[in-house]
Structures are given as structure tokens and as C-alpha cells.
Amino acid sequence: MAEAMPFEIARKIIELLGSTTFEELGFIWGVTDELQKLKGTVSTIQDVFQDSEESQYKEDGVRVRGWIMKLRGAIYDADDLLTDLSTQDLRRREMDGDEMAKKVGTFFSSSNQVAFRLKMAHKLKAMVERLKEIENDMKNLELVVCRPQATVVSGERGQTHSFVEEFFWGREEDENNIIGLLLNFDEGLNVSFISIVGIGGLGKTTLAQHVYNDEKVKAYFELKMWVSVSEVFSVKTVAEKIIECATRRKPDNLPYVFLENRVHQELDQKKFLLVLDDVWNVENGEWSNLKSLLMGGSMGSKVLITTRTRYVAKITSTVSPYFLKGLSVEKSWSLLKRIAFNNGEDSNPDHEDIGKKIVEKCQGVPLAIKMIGRVLYFKRTVDEWSDIENKELTNIDQEENNILPILKLSYDYLPVHLKCCFTYCSVFPKDYEIRRLALIQLWIAQGFI
Ligand SMILES: Nc1ncnc2c1ncn2[C@@H]1O[C@H](COP(=O)(O)OP(=O)(O)O)[C@@H](O)[C@H]1O
Ligand SMILES: [Mg+2]
Known part of the structure; x- marks a missing residue:
């Protein structure tokens, strides 16, 4: 479903491995070293997630995508492995009081438990090696560490865009x-x-x-x-x-x-x-x-x-x-300005040239202009705007009325943790009225927030 899913699972794995339960568990099962190594590798890989996702459609796109597929499989398997471990631990904890005292001897002395311990240690070692290999591939692909950007949701320039919804321009x-x-x-x-x-x-x-x-x-x-x-x-x-x-x-x-x-x-x-x-x-x-x-x-x-x-x-x-035709370049620019700057205030004349080039690619489609405006809202300098124009909007096909790449851009620029929340909405049918509270509860159940 979502490219961002493994990121969330990786986050969960790191959280689990840092918990006292797993500390204790590592000690009891004799796998502390493996768990620590696992945590270190997953953390390093998690840091490049953001970068790898955005790189998917660039030069090395195919290789990066292959890497993500490999990683996705490994992360899911690591999650399963840790679930196995904690389930086993839960069984141990359920034996309380006398029963615990009675069973504890058999529990640790039983050849089954020794076998389980060995099996787990072996599996964890294999998992660490598998993830190490993925980490090496990551270095070969020159995927650099890049912390998820929080700027998109909490930039210096404030957060609210709600005025736009009531705003109807040029029609x-x-x-x-x-x-x-x-x-x-x-x-x-x-x-x-x-x-x-x-x-x-x-x-x-x-x-x-x-x-x-x-x-x-x-x-x-x-x-x-x-x-x-x-x-x-x-x-x-x-x-x-x-x-x-x-x-x-x-x-x-x-x-x-x-x-x-x-x-x-x-x-x-x-x-x-x-x-x-x-x-x-x-x-x-x-x-x-x-x-x-x-x-x-x-x-x-x-x-x-x-x-x-x-x-x-x-x-x-x-x-x-x-x-119905697209908005004219002038009207499109006014709309973009209104969204990319606070009500068009503090707009800089230097932005106008590049801004007009950007709106031309939006073909006067207000939805595309609004989406790109929200991305530009967090980019202050003309250079940053040029970057978006040159790098992100180069392949937009003017003939085909193809504005999807522009709409996707607003997704690409979401921080990874919000991508999960957003893509989760695809489980609802089209036109379904989503209840806000129910959706938040579903996000919580999924571990996204
Ligand atoms: N003239 C306009 N000025 C500002 N925003 C607009 C304008 N026309 C449409 N929008 C915004 O663009 C988005 C898409 O509009 P919508 O009417 O749903 O498009 P359509 O029905 O053609 O798919 C909505 O968020 C809407 O608020
Ligand atoms: Mg419509």
C-alpha cells in the first residue's frame, strides 16, 4: 500500500528494541548483542528512508526501487521475528507465582528452550547480516542520511491554509x-x-x-x-x-x-x-x-x-x-502567490518570473496550483523555487493534460510519518465520508501516530 510503511515499522522496531522488555529478553535468551546490532542497523537505514523515497523517480530510480523492495521484505521479516520473541516472552511472564516457580526449572532446563534460544540467536544473526548487506547497498547507492523534514508541517512561516478553501479566484x-x-x-x-x-x-x-x-x-x-x-x-x-x-x-x-x-x-x-x-x-x-x-x-x-x-x-x-478552460497565467500567478505567501503579502518580485514558469506547467488547473503553492510555501528563496521548477517539474507533459506529477509532488514533500497517514486513506472507497475521529483511531491502531 504505502511506500512509507516500512519506515513506520522500522520506527516500531527501534522503539521495541529500546524497551526494557527487550533488554530483559536479550539477557534471558542470551541475544543482547544481536538485538543491539539489529537496532543499530535499522536506525542507520531508517535515516535514509526519506531520501530514498524521493530518489525513486530520479536517475538511479530503478536501483533505488529495487533496494527499497529488498529492505521492505527484510523489515517486515525483522518485525515478525521480534514478534515471535516477544510472544515467547509473554508466555514466560504468564507463569506467575507458584506456577512460575514450578515451571521455571523445566522452562530453562528443557532442551526445547535451549533449542529455541539457539534457533533465535541464529535467526537474529542472519537478520543482522541481511540488514548489514542492505546497509552496504545503501552506501553504494550513495543514499545519504537525511532526517525526515518536519518543515513541511511546521515551517517558520506558520501553518494555516484554511482561508484558501473559501477562496475562489478568476472565474x-x-x-x-x-x-x-x-x-x-x-x-x-x-x-x-x-x-x-x-x-x-x-x-x-x-x-x-x-x-x-x-x-x-x-x-x-x-x-x-x-x-x-x-x-x-x-x-x-x-x-x-x-x-x-x-x-x-x-x-x-x-x-x-x-x-x-x-x-x-x-x-x-x-x-x-x-x-x-x-x-x-x-x-x-x-x-x-x-x-x-x-x-x-x-x-x-x-x-x-x-x-x-x-x-x-x-x-x-x-x-x-x-x-471550462484553465486560469490565465496572470490569474494562476495571483492564486499561487496567495497560497505560497501569506495572502500574497510579503511576496518578493524576484519570485514572479519563476512563479509564472511554474504556473504555466500547472496549465491553469487550480488544484495543481494549490498543491504546488503548498510546497512552495515552505521554500523561501528564489533558488529553492528554481530547484522545484528545474528538478521536479521538468517532465510534465503539457500536451497530455497530465497534472498528476504535480499532485504527487505534494505527497513527495510530506514528512514520512504523514505519508503513512495519508496513504492509509486509500482503504476508503471514493466519495466515502470519512469520520475524523474514527480515522484518528484507525491511525492510532496502525501505530502511525
Ligand atoms: N477559481 C478557483 N480559485 C481557487 N481555488 C479553486 C478555484 N477553482 C477550484 N479551486 C480549488 O481547486 C480544487 C479542485 O476544484 P474542483 O472544483 O473540485 O475541481 P473539479 O471538480 O474540476 O475536479 C478545490 O480544492 C477547489 O477549492
Ligand atoms: Mg469535481
Whole structure:
């Protein structure tokens, strides 16, 4: 799952080996030396984790990746080995009082225990050698010791970015255009379908939200409904969500015909606005069902769709799709400045040239600009900015609308211990509403925090 996982396990191993339990255990099983050597090697290796992860995609990428794979196996095995040892120790501790006194003789004199001790000492020795070899490879790869940077989360320049979330920049014209389309009365059609098309992160959802909350739009429509669609499009789910929005109650799990009736009742003769956010794919049959579901609305009703694909826009729109463009370089730079500096204050004119080059690579995609802005927030000098531009953003393919490398950059620059927390979130399905407290408890259970 996460490249950062072995780092956490390595940390756990070091912690375990420093505990009094393991000190005692080393003494009882006669393996103190091996445990100490193990701790030393794991500590040295752990120090280069950060560096090796960031190096994965650079010159020596393949070799470094091979090294990480080898290390990952060894770290997991070391963890298993220590678990074996501590389990054995737990058994010993469970024998208390008289029973302990009775059994202690057999425990230590038994040939089984001697055999176990020898086996463990042997395994620990082999593990130390295996890790030593990995340490040597690490030196050959010139992976230098680099402590995880805490600066990304606690830089000198403060921590909070929350203002950005409320901040919407440079979309006035698009907003007016979409509002114009929504308020335009289409004679002859009860319901018109309008789609906003553009790649992920371009700001389709945010734009739709702003339009949805606009005062003129509020006044024009009698009923407004927002449905987040995502990968699977099903008319039944849309019908359920429409009922939920209109009545503010989740409907019972009813067969579709009942839901259809309810939707007809709710929409009957009302001028409504329905937003279908992030539609990925629709089958023609399903789409016709949706149309007949919605036809009861009064003239002027609108369905606003946001989608990444032209194909969806083409089969769903009754008017030409609205192709959302990236922000201009000027607007992108203003957005970057606002994020990379405190509200754009204390921005340095020297940063502008390089900053504009950086935003060009973001192709006007606000999500990419925000992500890179958060990385640059902790880089103060123009040289550091140039470094990011030259080293990290060189391979970004302008033609392919490929902003993923930029998004990944914000992950690469997280401290290793936060990478674990972040990648753990991939266990949740898309659009799943994660409960903050539950997630924190899961992180604790995993030993990440
Ligand atoms: N015009 C804008 N100004 C500032 N931030 C924006 C703007 N448009 C989008 N964003 C931010 O960019 C991110 C992605 O926007 P979103 O609307 O979810 O994109 P999409 O729906 O196209 O994938 C969000 O964090 C949003 O707050
Ligand atoms: Mg979206």
C-alpha cells in the first residue's frame, strides 16, 4: 500500500528494541548483542528512508526501487521475528507465582528452550547480516542520511491554509456565462441539460457550487437539488437523492417504480435546478430513464452536469457543452502567490518570473496550483523555487493534460510519518465520508501516530 510503511515499522522496531522488555529478553535468551546490532542497523537505514523515497523517480530510480523492495521484505521479516520473541516472552511472564516457580526449572532446563534460544540467536544473526548487506547497498547507492523534514508541517512561516478553501479566484466570467445559461428560458423544452466539461481539478465542482448558491439562481428556481454522482451512474440512486433533497429525508429502500412516482410528485410543475456533479459515464438507456424521470418539471427547469469526459457531455447536453478552460497565467500567478505567501503579502518580485514558469506547467488547473503553492510555501528563496521548477517539474507533459506529477509532488514533500497517514486513506472507497475521529483511531491502531 504505502511506500512509507516500512519506515513506520522500522520506527516500531527501534522503539521495541529500546524497551526494557527487550533488554530483559536479550539477557534471558542470551541475544543482547544481536538485538543491539539489529537496532543499530535499522536506525542507520531508517535515516535514509526519506531520501530514498524521493530518489525513486530520479536517475538511479530503478536501483533505488529495487533496494527499497529488498529492505521492505527484510523489515517486515525483522518485525515478525521480534514478534515471535516477544510472544515467547509473554508466555514466560504468564507463569506467575507458584506456577512460575514450578515451571521455571523445566522452562530453562528443557532442551526445547535451549533449542529455541539457539534457533533465535541464529535467526537474529542472519537478520543482522541481511540488514548489514542492505546497509552496504545503501552506501553504494550513495543514499545519504537525511532526517525526515518536519518543515513541511511546521515551517517558520506558520501553518494555516484554511482561508484558501473559501477562496475562489478568476472565474467571474465563467460564473456569469453559466448563470446566463441557467436563467435562459428554453421554449419548447421542460428541462434543459447543460454540462461543464474539463479535466479533474479544473474547478468544475467549485464553479457549480458558486452558481448553485448565487442569489439570482436561488430566486429563479423553486427547488434546487445537488447530487454527487461519481463513477457509477444509476437512475435509482439519483431518484433517491432527489427525494432526499426535496423532502430532506432519506427515502426507504423502495422499488424503482415507487421512487419514480415520488419524484414525479415532488417535481410536478416546479421549476427546478438539479446539479449532477462528476458524471463519469452513462449508458444511453439509463440516460433516457433519467430524462423521463425529470420531465414533469415546469418550463425552464435545468440540469447542470459536471464531467471530465466530452463523451458524457455530448450525450447528455441539450445545448453545447461548456468547455471550462484553465486560469490565465496572470490569474494562476495571483492564486499561487496567495497560497505560497501569506495572502500574497510579503511576496518578493524576484519570485514572479519563476512563479509564472511554474504556473504555466500547472496549465491553469487550480488544484495543481494549490498543491504546488503548498510546497512552495515552505521554500523561501528564489533558488529553492528554481530547484522545484528545474528538478521536479521538468517532465510534465503539457500536451497530455497530465497534472498528476504535480499532485504527487505534494505527497513527495510530506514528512514520512504523514505519508503513512495519508496513504492509509486509500482503504476508503471514493466519495466515502470519512469520520475524523474514527480515522484518528484507525491511525492510532496502525501505530502511525
Ligand atoms: N477559481 C478557483 N480559485 C481557487 N481555488 C479553486 C478555484 N477553482 C477550484 N479551486 C480549488 O481547486 C480544487 C479542485 O476544484 P474542483 O472544483 O473540485 O475541481 P473539479 O471538480 O474540476 O475536479 C478545490 O480544492 C477547489 O477549492
Ligand atoms: Mg469535481
